[in-house]
Amino acid sequence: MANQKAQSAETAQDAAKAPKAPKGPKAAKAAPAEPGKVQQLREFFDQSVAEMKKVTFPTRKETVATSIAVLVMVFFMSLFLGLVDFGLAKAIGAILS
Numbered sequence: 001m002a003n004q005k006a007q008s009a010e011t012a013q014d015a016a017k018a019p020k021a022p023k024g025p026k027a028a029k030a031a032p033a034e035p036g037k038v039q040q041l042r043e044f045f046d047q048s049v050a051e052m053k054k055v056t057f058p059t060r061k062e063t064v065a066t067s068i069a070v071l072v073m074v075f076f077m078s079l080f081l082g083l084v085d086f087g088l089a090k091a092i093g094a095i096l097s
Helices: 002-017 037-054 060-096
Strands: none
8 A cells, every 4th residue: 555655656746747738729739930031031932933924924916006005095195185284374374464
């Protein structure tokens, strides 16, 4: 009986010395090591290259066509705004004189 008590006391001491497992939501999740800044930068560039491979660039013909359309629109808008400005300047000049 004294022998059993001594063994029980030893196992209780061993259990007290052993590190306890964390309880709660943190117990299920192991803490991963945070990647370094260099690794994060490398991953960013790798993802950027992957995204750039998905991009569809316009053909030369499409680029020329849209550029011409933009230039024509700019020409007509500047002509229209110039005429409106000229007309309003004449109107204000007539009112003030």
